[in-house]
Amino acid sequence: MTTGLLHLHSFLAYLVLAGITISFVYALFGALSGKAFGEKDRKLGLFGLIPSHIQLVVGIILYFLSPLGFSNLSxxxxxxxxxxxxxxxxxxxxVIAVALITIGYSRAKKLEESRNRFRSIYMFYGxxxxxxLSRIPWNAWLN
Known part of the structure; x- marks a missing residue:
């Protein structure tokens, strides 16, 4: 079971990175172009939010099941x-990164000015x- 979760966690990492990249780039262009923040923009922000939350849940389960996780904490x-x-x-x-993504998306929903909404997404997601990227175990992930 741990092996399957580890493979799922590795696969989801690609989706998370792609989703955050799409959301970031779209929000950056939205802020720079001065366009209005609409429903489509809100949904594009979800491309980074939803996969990161799914990844977090799988990661927490894996953390407690894997011998490299909680049981290795000494x-x-x-x-x-x-x-x-x-x-x-x-x-x-x-966990901090997912919290930042959540904060950025939540702030974007509450702000009034379109530029600030885009800015909230691209800054927090960035x-x-x-x-x-700084904490991906590259030696295990690329093998």
Whole structure:
């Protein structure tokens, strides 16, 4: 079961990165062009929000089932960079990134001015994108 969840988690990572990229680019162009923020723009913001939340749920389940996750959280694991990445850094940074995506989308719904709505999405999604890229376990993900 852990292997299947790990494959799902890896596959969803591609969807999350693509969704955040689409949302970010579209919001950036929307802000720069000065167009009005409409229903289509709100739905495009969901391209980054929904996959990231699904990924978070799968990641939390995997964190408690995998031997690299919660069960590996100890003082000895903190001295090993790979163990620390899987047990602490990757989960915490990605939880923060998903929180930023959620905040950016929620703010965009509440703001009145279109430019500020677009700006909320591209700024929060952009920061989250950088955080996610910084904590992907590239050595395991590309194999």
């Amino acid at each position: 003082g000895a694991a903190m001295s090993d960079s790979v163990s620390r990445l899987y047990a602490l850094e990757h989960p915490m940074i990605n 920061i989250a994108f950088i955080l996610i």
